[in-house]
Amino acid sequence: MISTAELSPRTLSDEEFALFQRLVKRLSGIALGPQKKPLLLCRLGPRLRALGLRSFGEYYRRVTAAGGEGELVHMLDCICTNETHFFREREQFELLEREILPAWHESAGHGGAPFARGRRPLRAWSAACSTGEEPYSIAMTLLDSLPSPDRGAAAGQAPSWAGDAPVGAPGICILATDLSVRALDQAQRAVWPIERASEIPEERLRTYMLRGTGTSEGLMKARPELRRLITFRRFNLLDAAPRRFGLFDLIFCRNVLIYFDAATKASIVARLIASLAPSGYLFLGHAEGLHGTDHRVRCVGPSVYRLQPPGGLEGSRNTSSPEHASCLRISE
Structure with a gap:
């Protein structure tokens, strides 16, 4: 039996990275510079393992093949950075x-x-x-x-x-x-996790957020x-x-x-x-x-x-x- 670890892609060739650079730029406008190669390997690696694919070349062929639109959405979800917080700046x-x-x-x-x-x-x-x-x-x-x-x-x-x-x-x-x-x-x-509450002024937190209890302990909801x-x-x-x-x-x-x-x-x-x-x-x-x-x-x-x-x-x-x-x- 082949283990998940054996299926895990450990390398991303320069040629494969160039393919994804062009694809991501065309679809989203996001420019992946050379320094982003490790990030792409880290972000997409788990998705390849979930699909049982052995290489990034295989994954590229899947997302660009007919009917691959749904997987393109997954790919962009993996690549997009979602760092944010309440009342930022x-x-x-x-x-x-x-x-x-x-x-x-x-x-x-x-x-x-x-x-x-x-x-x-x-x-x-x-x-x-x-x-x-x-x-x-x-x-x-x-x-x-x-x-x-x-x-x-x-x-x-x-x-x-x-x-x-x-x-x-x-x-x-x-x-x-x-x-x-x-x-x-x-x-x-x-x-969101209740830890995010510290980003919201106390009066607004009381007015606009609900604190989770029971199975929702540790969470807050608008x-x-x-x-x-x-x-x-x-x-x-x-x-x-x-x-x-x-x-x-x-x-x-x-x-x-x-x-x-x-x-x-x-x-x-x-x-x-x-x-x-x-x-x-x-x-x-x-x-x-x-x-x-x-x-x-x-x-x-x-x-x-x-x-x-x-x-x-x-x-x-x-x-x-x-x-x-x-x-x-x-x-x-």
């Missing part, structure tokens, strides 16, 4: 709370209730949401920016891309996307009123955002651009900027600044950029279109 969340949200509520509400019927919802996109810590951090921050009566309206009547609320309903819309199916599954479950604000979709940043996504007041795409080459990064950023609503904000990772390369946006904080209206006139883009009026239905 806290200075950006402080800017959001202190300046951006008060100004938005004042503008959207015109001095009245921000989520009164007829007001458009605040729309946010977590474009590389990983296991969900970022979109749930956004949701907590947005809810906490509201007066108490409006929190109930936003959480209880939040529009959804799944179509479970009528177009034009008041609330907060958060779209969370990622390439990794495995990460999205965890994000939708909204369950409360329903938080979960219902967020819709999850699988999305590749290499693709153009579908028109049904609409435009967003806030776009977070943080700590993912570092994995792309300069040309791919520029293309992704251009598409993200094109998805911003008038005077919308783009949040990048601290190591991913635009450094003045795109004059359509202006830096207003640590790797936070605001869309400049054409001609420098606020509100010169049409805000009466359906993309701005509501959260449109997004089908699977």
Whole structure:
């Protein structure tokens, strides 16, 4: 009998690595430099063992053969890095709370209730949401920016891309996307080890998280009123955002651009900027600044950029279109 250890691929040739470099770049845009060869061996090795394959060449032939699409998803799940935590890069969340949200509520509400019927919802996109810590951090921050009566309206009547609320309903819309199916599954479950609680301010932890008991001991879960604000979709940043996504007041795409080459990064950023609503904000990772390369946006904080209206006139883009009026239905 052949043991699992005997089946385990111990080497990845330069030729095999080059095949995967090109494949991963084409599918995801991620550039695997020579230094990533040990990482690929480590990440894909267990998958090869599970499939009983003896070499990376065999695995490459499997994922590129007709009918190999499902295994390609597994491969990308193995390769994608899902490191994240709640309220990562806290200075950006402080800017959001202190300046951006008060100004938005004042503008959207015109001095009245921000989520009164007829007001458009605040729309946010977590474009590389990983296991969900970022979109749930956004949701907590947005809810906490509201007066108490409006929190109930936003959480209880939040529009959804799944179509479970009528177009034009008041609330907060958060779209969370990622390439990794495995990460999205965890994000939708909204369950994390209790150790992650230390990343969340104590008051928000009490308000928005449930502590597991019994068989769920050692875990925490986001409360329903938080979960219902967020819709999850699988999305590749290499693709153009579908028109049904609409435009967003806030776009977070943080700590993912570092994995792309300069040309791919520029293309992704251009598409993200094109998805911003008038005077919308783009949040990048601290190591991913635009450094003045795109004059359509202006830096207003640590790797936070605001869309400049054409001609420098606020509100010169049409805000009466359906993309701005509501959260449109997004089908699977």
